[in-house]
Every structure is written in structure tokens, then in C-alpha cells.
Amino acid sequence: MKYWFVLVFCCTLLHVAAQPSIDAYANTGFNRIGFLHDFGGQLEIKSHQIRLGLRFYAPDQVFESNRPGLQLTYRFQYPVFKRCNLISGLQISYFQEYKGEIRFRLIDPHLELGGQWRISKSIQIATVLALGSTQIYTNGGILPGTEQFNYFNYEFKIGLTYRLIGADL
Amino acid sequence: MNLKLDLPIVLLALICSCWGCEKEVPVHFPVIYGHAGTTLADERAVYPPNSEASILYALNALNADGVEVDVQLTLDSFLVIYHDPYLDSRTNITGCVNSTTYSELLTAKYYGDLTLLNLTRVLELTINRGKKVVLDIKPYNFCTEQSIDFEQFNWRLNNAIQAYSSEQRGLITVNCRKFELLFALEDSSIIRCFEGENIEQGINYCENFGIDKLMIKSSIFTNEMMQKLKQKNIRYCISDIKTKQEISWAASFSPDEVITDNIAATRKHYK
Numbered sequence: 456m457k458y459w460f461v462l463v464f465c466c467t468l469l470h471v472a473a474q475p476s477i478d479a480y481a482n483t484g485f486n487r488i489g490f491l492h493d494f495g496g497q498l499e500i501k502s503h504q505i506r507l508g509l510r511f512y513a514p515d516q517v518f519e520s521n522r523p524g525l526q527l528t529y530r531f532q533y534p535v536f537k538r539c540n541l542i543s544g545l546q547i548s549y550f551q552e553y554k555g556e557i558r559f560r561l562i563d564p565h566l567e568l569g570g571q572w573r574i575s576k577s578i579q580i581a582t583v584l585a586l587g588s589t590q591i592y593t594n595g596g597i598l599p600g601t602e603q604f605n606y607f608n609y610e611f612k613i614g615l616t617y618r619l620i621g622a623d624l
Numbered sequence: 625m626n627l628k629l630d631l632p633i634v635l636l637a638l639i640c641s642c643w644g645c646e647k648e649v650p651v652h653f654p655v656i657y658g659h660a661g662t663t664l665a666d667e668r669a670v671y672p673p674n675s676e677a678s679i680l681y682a683l684n685a686l687n688a689d690g691v692e693v694d695v696q697l698t699l700d701s702f703l704v705i706y707h708d709p710y711l712d713s714r715t716n717i718t719g720c721v722n723s724t725t726y727s728e729l730l731t732a733k734y735y736g737d738l739t740l741l742n743l744t745r746v747l748e749l750t751i752n753r754g755k756k757v758v759l760d761i762k763p764y765n766f767c768t769e770q771s772i773d774f775e776q777f778n779w780r781l782n783n784a785i786q787a788y789s790s791e792q793r794g795l796i797t798v799n800c801r802k803f804e805l806l807f808a809l810e811d812s813s814i815i816r817c818f819e820g821e822n823i824e825q826g827i828n829y830c831e832n833f834g835i836d837k838l839m840i841k842s843s844i845f846t847n848e849m850m851q852k853l854k855q856k857n858i859r860y861c862i863s864d865i866k867t868k869q870e871i872s873w874a875a876s877f878s879p880d881e882v883i884t885d886n887i888a889a890t891r892k893h894y895k
Contacts, residue, residue, distance in 0.1 A: 487670060515868075515886065515889055516668060516889070517888055518888060519888050519891055519892040520892070557684070596683070596687070597683060597753040597754060598684060602680070602685070604677070606670045606671070
């Protein structure tokens with residue numbers, strides 16, 4: 456029971472102190488793996504944004520199916536103008552696919568930098584450039600154990616954020 | 625009878641029955657080779673073409689059945705992996721592979737900091753692990769404007785493969801546009817593949833001169849060619865496949881093998 460009190464206390468504190476808001480987001484763009492689409496939810500507290508969502512890569516150079524991967528993003532926003540924020544952050548995605556007998560796992564951590572513009576009380580658009588590495592781990596191939604492949608990756612995407620709960624943008 | 629309730633049920637049953645009766649089209653699965661490892665196209669490559677990383681990525685990450693690599697004979701009769709006619713297009717030295725010694729080539733920086741692979745290493749990465757390999761032989765020296773020495777090539781190839789069993793050597797395909805080079809090959813386990821645009825000439829080589837299969841570019845392949853090859857029961861490989869449209873186009877000819885610059889999309893197409 457006391458955990459409930461602690462949880463309610465924390466939520467109240469957060470609400471009073473920082474007035475968190477909840478948004479939905481969608482991005483589309485491309486990187487060296489192929490065309491990508493992101494969907495998910497965002498928790499915003501003051502200048503901090505935490506995003507949890509799914510990423511889909513169009514099957515092409517790397518993926519054979521469009522099974523989604525998990526994506527976690529942290530962003531910090533700096534106000535530049537009245538309607539414009541500069542954003543920087545960290546993003547990591549995880550994917551898994553079976554290619555025949557090979558278990559293929561891909562992790563792509565990125566550093567993000569971009570701009571975000573408010574176009575209405577509840578909608579923002581953003582353009583983001585991200586740089587990072589793509590790390591691939593495979594098992595079950597012709598060699599025993601895990602094999603690793605790394606390469607530099609870059610990413611460009613545009614996105615839309617819609618405010619679901621919280622104060623106007 | 626309640627039409628409002630029954631109609632959707634009848635429609636649903638009809639749709640389900642249509643799915644159930646869908647005619648199963650037999651799918652012909654070709655052997656899928658990665659072009660120059662994973663791809664020769666720089667805009668698609670994550671690793672340099674014909675490099676060890678590119679070969680391992682194709683075989684162990686993208687699960688290709690094999691790889692195609694470009695083989696050239698050095699001045700002192702070593703076999704190295706390089707695609708272009710001139711060295712200065714992808715290395716920091718000038719000239720042709722055929723006019724340069726192996727020790728000179730070892731000092732060349734390939735794509736910045738790599739060294740050129742040799743055939744022995746490629747065979748360790750492929751047939752030694754049960755994967756297939758196509759050796760695309762470049763038979764012409766653009767610096768001297770002469771053909772390479774086919775006997776020297778045959779001798780060096782025999783040296784490179786002598787440690788392998790005949791079963792492993794059967795995973796090697798030697799592809800060349802010069803019929804004379806294929807004719808000079810002594811090892812009977814190796815698969816001989818003739819590349820050319822003249823289909824009648826290719827069929828003649830297969831029927832009368834011991835060539836095992838033909839290599840034809842996707843851009844010149846036609847239905848007429850496919851019918852002739854199927855009639856004569858000649859195996860054929862389609863090369864130069866990059867886009868999804870080209871993958872579909874090549875698949876419509878039911879090839880026995882394909883050499884692709886997009887392994888994942890090609891595998892997806894045949895799934």
C-alpha cells in the first residue's frame with residue numbers, strides 16, 4: 456500500500472513541479488539501412504523529452520521483413536525563437552530478424568541534432584540529422600559463436616509531434 | 625432469414641474459401657551470390673567491394689549462398705581480388721594488376737587503409753566453410769592491351785585449390801568471357817561458366833566443349849533466351865541485379881543462380 460502512496464506522491468510532485476505532458480510522434484526518413492518510419496509516445500518534462508516507440512525499416516538492403524524494432528530516445532530542447540527549439544539527444548533502436556538459420560540482431564545508437572517548430576497549439580514539426588554506428592550481431596551462421604559487424608551510419612528524418620495530454624505547446 | 629446478418633457471413637465464407645483454393649505457384653529458388661562480396665555499387669555498400677568484411681557480411685550476416693569476386697593475375701602470377709581495369713580508380717597506385725607484382729600490390733592502399741585480398745584468403749572464407757564462390761576472371765590486360773597467360777592462371781589456380789577436397793572444389797565456379805581460359809582449366813571438379821551476349825555461342829560451348837553453365841546480364845536477358853536454355857537443359861546465372869524491379873525481372877526468367885547487389889531484397893523475393 457505504501458508503494459501506491461509513494462507513486463501518487465511522485466506523480467503529484469511531477470505534475471506540480473514540472474507539468475509533464477504526453478505526446479504522440481511519427482517520423483519518416485532514411486539512413487544507410489534504408490527508409491524508416493517511427494511511431495510512439497513521448498513524455499515531456501520541462502525541456503526533457505523521453506520517447507518510447509517502434510521503428511520500421513522498409514525491407515531492402517538489410518531487412519527481409521518489416522517487423523518493427525524497439526526505439527528509445529532522450530532529447531533536450533533549447534528555445535531559440537518563440538516558436539522554434541533546437542533539439543539534441545540520444546537514440547537507440549534494437550531489431551531482430553531470422554535470415555534462414557542466422558539470428559540477426561541490429562543495434563543502432565545515434566546522436567541527434569535538429570530543429571523543432573510549433574505550427575499550432577498541439578502540433579510540432581521537426582527535422583533531425585543523426586550520426587552514429589550500426590552494430591550487427593549474428594549467431595547460427597557458418598562460424599560458431601557470435602560475429603559482429605560495425606559501420607558508420609547517418610540519418611535524416613522529418614517528424615510530427617501531436618500533444619495528447621498537457622498544456623498547449 | 626435475416627439478410628442483414630447472413631450476407632456478411634456468406635461474404636466472409638466466400639473470401640475465406642477463395643484464399644483456401646488459391647493455386648500454389650511452384651517457386652524456383654536460385655542460388656544467391658553477393659556481387660563482389662555484398663555489393664559493387666558504392667552507394668549501397670557498407671564495406672568496400674571485394675574486401676574481407678564485405679564477403680563475411682554477405683555470408684554471415686545476410687546469409688547469401690555464396691559470393692562472386694573479381695580475380696586478376698599479377699605480373700608474377702599471383703591471383704588477387706580486384707574489379708577495375710586500372711589500379712588508380714580504387715587504390716593509391718597506378719597501372720594495371722597484370723603489370724604489377726604481388727609485393728608492389730601489397731603496398732597499395734585499397735579504399736584508404738585496406739590491402740588487396742588474395743585468392744587463397746577468399747577460398748578460406750568461402751569453400752572452406754561450405755559456401756559457394758564465383759571467381760570472375762578478368763582475362764585482359766588494359767595496360768598492354770593483351771590477354772593474360774591462361775596457362776599461368778591455370779597453374780596458380782591449381783596451387784590455390786590443391787589443399788581442398790574435390791567436393792569443396794565443386795563449390796568453385798570460374799566465370800570468364802574468354803572461352804580459351806575456361807578450356808585451359810585442368811581441374812574437373814571446378815564448374816566452368818561462360819559469360820557472353822551471344823546465346824547460340826554459349827549453347828554451343830555447353831553442348832560441345834564442356835562448359836557447365838552460362839552467365840548473362842539481366843539487361844540483355846529475354847524470354848526467347850530462357851526458352852532456348854530450358855529446352856537444352858543448360859544451367860544459367862543472371863547477373864547485374866540491383867533494384868527490386870531488376871530482382872523481379874530476373875526472377876521471371878527462373879534462373880538457376882543470381883548475382884545480386886541486394887542480397888536481402890533478393891532473398892525476400894524468393895521467400
